[in-house]
Amino acid sequence: MNTIQIHNQDFELYIPAQEIERRVAEIAGEINALQCKNAIIISVLHGAFMFTSDVCKHLENLPEIHFVKISSYSGMCSNNVPTLDLALKTGIAGKDVFIFEDIVDSGATIRRIYDYCTQRGAGSIRIASLLLKPAAYKFSLPIDYVGFEIPNDFVVGYGLDYDNKGRNLPDLYRVVASRTSATGNPENSDNPVAEALEAKFRQSQCLAF
Numbered sequence: 001m002n003t004i005q006i007h008n009q010d011f012e013l014y015i016p017a018q019e020i021e022r023r024v025a026e027i028a029g030e031i032n033a034l035q036c037k038n039a040i041i042i043s044v045l046h047g048a049f050m051f052t053s054d055v056c057k058h059l060e061n062l063p064e065i066h067f068v069k070i071s072s073y074s075g076m077c078s079n080n081v082p083t084l085d086l087a088l089k090t091g092i093a094g095k096d097v098f099i100f101e102d103i104v105d106s107g108a109t110i111r112r113i114y115d116y117c118t119q120r121g122a123g124s125i126r127i128a129s130l131l132l133k134p135a136a137y138k139f140s141l142p143i144d145y146v147g148f149e150i151p152n153d154f155v156v157g158y159g160l161d162y163d164n165k166g167r168n169l170p171d172l173y174r175v176v177a178s179r180t181s182a183t184g185n186p187e188n189s190d191n192p193v194a195e196a197l198e199a200k201f202r203q204s205q206c207l208a209f
Contacts, residue, residue: 011174014153014160047167051159063098097111102130103129103131103156104137155174
């Protein structure tokens with residue numbers, strides 16, 4: 001499908017499943033090259049479940065797989081420090097930790113989880129994210145494995161949702177009103193439709209992606 005509609009909002013095909021599958025295999029290959037014997041995968045709920053699952057299918061040495069859940073919003077306020085709603089119930093001291101995210105925009109959520117793992121004595125910490133928005137990223141913490149860099153578009157599919165719909169889609173879609181130039185950058189610095197969707201979604205869900 002080249003276009004879909006979710007909650008009366010139109011979305012267009014952005015990154016097809018075949019491209020996602022290719023990057024997933026490449027990222028898994030890079031992780032396998034490290035030959036970690038005591039790796040722990042930490043997947044951030046809910047959006048990263050599909051990305052995590054597909055990468056892990058290619059991984060060797062049988063890593064442990066665990067999940068955390070982060071709250072970043074309370075009511076209408078988006079300035080709160082992200083807090084762990086679902087914390088780890090396993091020890092990670094001295095182990096090689098890989099944090100899996102669906103999308104990194106400001107970076108506040110991934111920073112919170114990174115600090116959490118550091119405090120628990122992780123031997124090493126690496127971050128894998130399906131998507132990265134460089135223009136929105138506010139931290140210097142490196143994202144070790146990036147599926148795709150994207151502009152400030154609102155996207156759904158492959159784990160990401162719009163008001164709880166669309167997570168199961170195998171492709172990634174972006175809101176129709178979002179347009180990019182030939183260089184891959186937004187034609188305008190402001191994307192009112194995408195920004196409005198993002199704000200509406202976050203305020204209603206009170207959860208990080």
